[in-house]
Amino acid sequence: MVQTNKLSKDDSEALKDNTQYRKMVGKLLYLTFTRPDICFAVQQLSQFLDKPTILHLQAVHRVLMYIKSCPGQGLFFPTDSNLKLSGFADSDWAGCPDTRKSVTGFCVFLGNALVSWKSKKQNTISRSSPEAEYRALALAACEIQWLYYLLEVLEVQLGEAAILFSDSKSVIAIAENPVLHERTKHIEIDCHLIREKVQRGVIKLLHVPTEHQTADILTKPLQPLLFHRFVSKLGLHSMYTLA
Known part of the structure; x- marks a missing residue:
């Protein structure tokens, strides 16, 4: 999400048809089960299901662009991890x-x-x-x-x-x-x-x-460098990247 923008319920013109917005956010909610990096963004977007605006739809598209840039990213569970x-x-x-x-x-x-x-x-x-x-x-x-x-x-x-x-x-x-x-x-x-x-x-x-x-990373939008650093600390890896 854009770090300087905070979404609100009346920040732009309301969408005439909110069906597409609801469908996309609903699917993104399921994706948060394996993608904690989009958890905050989806939590924010899901608050406007009743009356989404143009800016809300643009924010959804931004999340989709991010997912498209790293489709194979997911949680990695190492076998040598300690039980702590x-x-x-x-x-x-x-x-x-x-x-x-x-x-x-x-x-x-x-x-x-x-x-x-x-x-x-x-x-x-x-x-x-x-x-x-x-x-x-x-x-x-x-x-x-x-x-x-x-x-x-x-x-x-x-x-x-x-x-x-x-x-x-x-x-x-x-x-x-x-x-x-x-x-x-x-x-x-x-x-x-x-x-x-x-x-x-x-x-x-x-x-x-x-x-x-x-x-x-779960409480606010972050600048790209800090965002990707925390994504790495969460243990997210792409299956398309060589170990």
């Missing part, structure tokens, strides 16, 4: 120009293999950037806990806490502080959830610089 969970959680505060809701993005790896990812608009409006980041962190923590349960059913013992990276030092400080301050009472449930996972040894929180925050 790690993840990245991030958010784009007030990223939606229509509702001012934030966008959550997270990705979870089992060893070097990407096994879970999500780009989703948050249900409520966050009053600060740390609050939006904390909600993203809580969602990622729940996903990691679910993966722990799944691996237990498969009789896979991990034996150590999953590493969860965040580029917000204030969020990590809130998670490690047992005292709930006035400014954190409205996210008290998320605070308790994260602290419980940390205390039980399910996750371990670590800070990561923003330029190395892999989940950024």
